[in-house]
Amino acid sequence: MKALHFGAGNIGRGFIGKLLADAGVEVVFADVNQQVLDALNQRHQYAVRVVGEQAQVETVRGVSAVHSGRDDVVALIASVDLVTTAVGPQILERIAPAIARGLVKRHDGGSTQPLNIIACENMVRGTSQLKQHVLNALEPRYHAWVEQQVGFVDSAVDRIVPPAEAGSDDPLAVTVESFSEWIVDKTQFKGVPPALAGMELTDNLMAFVERKLFTLNTGHAITAYLGQLAGHQTIRDAILDPAVRQTVKGAMEESGAVLINRYGFNAQKHAAYINKILHRFENPYLHDDVERVGRQPLRKLGAGDRLIKPLRGTLEYGLGHVNLVTGIAAAMHYHSDQDPQAKEWAALLAEVGPQTALANVSGLEEDSEVVAQVVNAYNAMQ
């Protein structure tokens, strides 16, 4: 079996590419980072440091790489069995035209082998969004064939993989936590879903996507935002701060109450899930900057993302949300010189003020009580 994986970054090398290669799949990475591409093609292998209770180094072998902007990618899409991505939500639209050209080549070559495509991004149904971008880039006469031959499979992906620590000069260096979870929607595959160790099949994906995004990512983001406000550099330092931890845990519990109402999760098991996540944030072997985890605040303050969607859920079910409100207010204070979205957010705040800025970005009603609550909390943090 052969797979093309877009994005040889942290999750690409440290999780999805590794899982595929470990399962005996021939993996070709597509990326735009020439240094990473050259290193992959020179060595055809790389080391992954897996850190948890114990640390070990595992070698991923038999990999190669192509530039995502070149025709090699088109030829590969015409011939591989599986395409995966871990490029970031905003990049999916950019890779769609190449995928579309590859599908045309596959069609015109008379292929009858099904192809499955799985986006592994922190998004609700990211592959379905990629599918729309691909269809937009394809002439309508190919659409029926795509519907028949190409499975666009949504997934939930969970493994904390920060960038390699400063000081490492190996472009392929990657350190991952020992925990990992990749859950895919088995109803969306074309042909028989591949049996890959570490890839779990479900027919109830939305529950898993929301459980992960609105627990781990909600808690992680709020740890980052409150941590930055309190002057902490890393997620570990932030979550070990009792005041930060209390709000983070509270926010995950508020979001959890929504999930329990919506999906009927067992409350005790969900409490254990939250505790395990708090423990993962404390991992002493992962150096994870609050600035990284808080990155792209406009996306994270969006209507369907990890902060606002749980908040809306609490309104829907009439549940408490004081900790989510605090977390969102802290997100509004996020700053980073490296992050274009942080600069855009700061400019918007300065131009229209917190109430309008929050309403514009989150889709919450500008005159609503909940926006007033967030703005009060925001002002109190000034």
Ligand SMILES: NC(=O)C1=CN([C@@H]2O[C@H](COP(=O)(O)OP(=O)(O)OC[C@H]3O[C@@H](n4cnc5c(N)ncnc54)[C@H](O)[C@@H]3O)[C@@H](O)[C@H]2O)C=CC1
């Ligand atoms: N790092 C983590 O712990 C986790 C990340 N994720 C998600 O995985 C995705 C990737 O995140 P990371 O690996 O952390 O980011 P990253 O920045 O380490 O990796 C992204 C890679 O995509 C490449 N890229 C950019 N434009 C491209 C293009 N046009 N074609 C091909 N490759 C391109 C970049 O050069 C980079 O190597 C994101 O959606 C993130 O939310 C999900 C779970 C965990």
Ligand SMILES: O=P(O)(O)OC[C@H]1O[C@](O)(CO)[C@@H](O)[C@@H]1O
């Ligand atoms: O990758 P994003 O969506 O910017 O958010 C960072 C989050 O994603 C992760 O990288 C993995 O889930 C977490 O470390 C963090 O919660």
